[in-house]
Amino acid sequence: METKLLDGRALAGKIQEQVANELAVMQRVPKLVVVLVDPSEAIRIYVRNKLKRTAAVGIQTTVQELSPTVSTEQVVAIVKELNQDKLVDGILVQLPLPDHINTNTVIETIDPNKDVDGLTSVNLGRLMANMPYLVPCTPLGCLHLIHQAKADLTGLNAVVIGRSRLVGRPMAQLLLAENCTVTIAHSKTRNLAALCRTADILVSATGQPGLITDNYIKPGAIVIDVGISKTKDGHITGDVDMERAKGIAGWLTPVPGGVGPMTITMILTNMVQIIKQNLDNK
Numbered sequence: 001m002e003t004k005l006l007d008g009r010a011l012a013g014k015i016q017e018q019v020a021n022e023l024a025v026m027q028r029v030p031k032l033v034v035v036l037v038d039p040s041e042a043i044r045i046y047v048r049n050k051l052k053r054t055a056a057v058g059i060q061t062t063v064q065e066l067s068p069t070v071s072t073e074q075v076v077a078i079v080k081e082l083n084q085d086k087l088v089d090g091i092l093v094q095l096p097l098p099d100h101i102n103t104n105t106v107i108e109t110i111d112p113n114k115d116v117d118g119l120t121s122v123n124l125g126r127l128m129a130n131m132p133y134l135v136p137c138t139p140l141g142c143l144h145l146i147h148q149a150k151a152d153l154t155g156l157n158a159v160v161i162g163r164s165r166l167v168g169r170p171m172a173q174l175l176l177a178e179n180c181t182v183t184i185a186h187s188k189t190r191n192l193a194a195l196c197r198t199a200d201i202l203v204s205a206t207g208q209p210g211l212i213t214d215n216y217i218k219p220g221a222i223v224i225d226v227g228i229s230k231t232k233d234g235h236i237t238g239d240v241d242m243e244r245a246k247g248i249a250g251w252l253t254p255v256p257g258g259v260g261p262m263t264i265t266m267i268l269t270n271m272v273q274i275i276k277q278n279l280d281n282k
């Protein structure tokens, strides 16, 4: 069987063009603030990449880089100020935060209507109640990629590996809303390979390089690889063993060039959602 690659870069490019056009019509320059605490070099590069994309579509983005010794209370105070600032449309606290900061406390402080990453419990609750507003960017990007392979997902079996707040849980909710029969697997799941072989759609978000081999894939399945790991020689790799998946999967996302570009692009579409909502409320 021929395996088709789902090109995240190409799709991201198309959506970015649409976002730029929508924002141009609105004649409004949205403002996004990224809060950054003690980033690794990889995160710094990732944020720089986000800034390039936001600037390209006409979103004004500033980075508030805080000292590595900042406390939870200090980060909370800064987020509260941004919540109050009428000129700020979107707030993004870049994760992971250092261990001494309570990530949940910080996330929960973000005004849910400025929560461009969709990670507050209000936005996750809206998703769970099937009233989505701002949806976490990575699973939203995955759904766009899945739709490149198939428009109607009704009745398909989906297995999502990973149960994080950032990826696995919201991904499962999105697939459920598309009428899939969804199973969430995780590190304690038994007989993972056999379970995965039942999946018409397999989304792997573990960060375990090479976990998904031919033995985990139903012939013709749509396989979405969210994982990002670094090999010993410094290359980026996903959860899926590409060589062994090719010829069995029907569709497959490459790493890099699959989910990554879509994640950044969904920040832009969430910003458009916020601006539309703000204009409607005026």
Ligand code: NAD
Binding pocket: 138, 161, 162, 163, 164, 165, 166, 167, 168, 185, 186, 187, 188, 189, 192, 205, 206, 207, 208, 211, 226, 227, 228, 229, 259, 260, 261, 263
């Ligand atoms: P996480 O560490 O919070 O969650 C990992 C999940 O994988 C857990 O629920 C765990 O139970 C499960 N898991 C781990 N090992 C497993 C195994 N052997 N078998 C079955 N399940 C296993 O991570 P996360 O934030 O959800 O991110 C997951 C991966 O996706 C990471 O590699 C991360 O770098 C990547 N990621 C990529 C993007 C992107 O834009 N491409 C965005 C976010 C996260």
